Amino acid sequence: MDKVWDVIIVGAGPAGMCTAIQTAKHGLSTLVVDRQTEPGGQIFRSAGSSSMIGKLGKDYAAGLPLVKQFLNCGAQFEPGANVWDIAPDRVYYSQQGHSHFVRARQVVLATGAMERPVPLPGWTLPGVMGSGASDVLLKSAGLLPEGPVVLCGNGPLVLQAAVHMHEFNVPVSAVLLTGRMGNIMHAMKHASGILARPGYFLHGVNMAAKTMLHQKCVLGAHDVSISESEKGLQVHYATRSGKHRKLDASTVLLHEGVIPETRITRLARLRHAWDQKQRYWHVDADKWGQTSAPGLRTAGDIATVRGAAAAQAEGSLVGLDICRELGQLSLADRDREALPFLRIIKRCQALQPFLDEYFAPTPAMLQPHPDAIVCRCEELTAGHLGEVIREGSYSPNGVKAQARPGMGTCQGRICGQAVAEMIADAHGLSMENLPQYTAQPPLFPLRLGELVEMPSPSELM
């Protein structure tokens, strides 16, 4: 415990790996912890061992060399290490049932994003999951969902899932696209951004074309709900012209975009900002990942969701600036080495407004139907929470105090934003003025005995 690392990085996704590659290369002692057993993060999950590495396209295959480079870069990697609390100079984690704390001069949070939870009736039924969760099963265990599948949502990952289902011969009843029809018009205003990343754009167009060609697509689907039936699941939805339809399915994959998983940055009491276009909270950090707390930085999706290429470039920039701050690089050298990464980020930024408009969340989707369970842990419906809100609660913390959403096992990870959207709507408040739930340690349920067995960190107070 006496050792003080130069850098501790939480998360070995593209961002964290790239930070480590830079800091280790410039001679800083670097520790990387990740709750997964292998490096790779969300997009390159299990890239080092997956049987799917050759079968999921070149995006996924690109992870293998990066993972190899990371494992050989000289940083120490602690797999299966689940971080439950942090401070600017230390990290607490649980590994194989034992808790430890480690200290560092700089801590980087590169813990990524999550799918935006959008409650609708029946979304807690067995067989309904996020399309990201399905992606995880595919990459890590080669598991495909049981067909027929109904895909429902908005965002590039819906199209990607539709293409995967086709390629692996999983029957799909329909792809319900919940994005607004007007999005494309707004997006076209930013069409010039396409020129910055033509390859990436074409890849997207290609996925959309394949989806349209091979799957039954319903544009502008709304009022979606799921119920149990003899055959498994039944998906109810309304078409653009308001006709009500039903579909049978064994599996329903939902996806309404990706948002930063801010519990860890809120736990660190960092300053956050609201992104009105993508409708999510994110940590407020500069391009070097510096947050409102000295010594604590962020990299990758945790700060802004811009995809794997940007996450890698951001991670590299954060690493380079840490090298400068800890005296391994001069300002001039940092700037010189940063150039190629800054260029990548510039290109990603240029295309971002187009993507933001095209995949903008549909406001009606964000106001859950009264029957939808919003807080899954405490099983609280939107109807009940709506009453509590109208009775006189004006913030997520206020509702939490009166009705317990966010007090269960997931500590508000799932319901936090949905509750805020409901309050904003009910009281006519803007989301910026609705701070998220206060996050408290531990980040996940921890055995009390494990806490007791941990060496005392009291001399750090």
Place this chain on the structure above:
Amino acid sequence: MSSKRSAEAVVIGGGAVGTAVACYLAMDGVDVTVVERGEFAWGTSRRCEGHVVTYDTPPGDFSLFCKTGQDLFYEAQDFLPVDFEFTPEGIGLLVDNEDHLEIVKQNFEGKKAEGYDVTLWDRDELRHRERNIGDNVIACLNFNNDCTLNPMRLCFGLAKHAEENGATILPRTQVTKLLTENGRVSGVETDQGIIATKNVILSSGVWTPSLGAMLGVQIPIRPRQGHILVTERVSGLLSKAYVEYGYLLTKHGVTRENVTPDMDKFGVAFVIEPSSAGTVLVGSSRRFAGMDIRPHPAVMRAVAERGTHFFPSLSDMRLLRCYAGVRPASPDELPIISSTHIPGLFVGAGHEGLGISLCLITGKIMSELVRGETPFIDASYMSIDRFGFNPPAVPAGETTL
């Protein structure tokens, strides 16, 4: 809020104390407005436990005061419009060492003489009732009328009841200035406009000193931090709430033997409460750490360790979250329920670890003080004058509405 408002009395703070004061004033027919910068239960009253206790004090005047305060909850249960999870199951005071046992036995006799419903369980009886109790625990003094409740629902219910009785409740409104005219209170300025009033009650917990300072009144209240651990839902671990005898010692800053250095440093003493939701709250700690309410793993660890000493099977329970709050502590740990030297300015604050227990009695007395009546129970020793920091307070009865 319209730019011009007025009220006979303005209560600042929507915690347990402020909402109770507003509630009694409204029930007593006073046109009262309660101003809270957040929502109802925003400060310490949403970061505490909900014990309504008489175990805390040796026999005497204050003990009787606590008991009278507790009786009011049995009444409130009937008139409050919100289910505040009132659980009158009693609370047990656990003893884990022979020296303490003697004191606790005296306490038992004294409380019995004062008419309390108390029972003493020996080792075997305790094991019979609580099969998960730790081996070191040798006795339990039960305060059978002590109870637990949900403080956040209580505050909300008190605010609602005040409103139903004509009070104006103003959540999300922050007081920025106290106004006087000819040396007497004349109003409060908030971020939503001015409220004209001749009476202001400061029941703002740990923030009370900064409000008093606006008019040069010194109110000696310091924040005293406490941590609470919340477990996942468990069943069959324990049947009611408990607290260790050592809790009474940490409150008065007494150094204890037989605890680890961390427990001593953080003032850790065991308290446990099964919540209505099925989770278990395990506390707690006591230390002066400024306004910091970010839980610290070292304190969490010490609280957990103390917990497993009394209930070893807690070890296998999972911790869902930890939170910390700051008790408003006066130098002698007694509340301040008082007029001040500024006519029309009252203080109801500084309840330390008893702000939930004593909120109703504070509200009732404060309503009497504001209306110029003599309190129904002697509260003279809760006057701000006892500290000698300010000119003598205006005597009760001279501040009629």
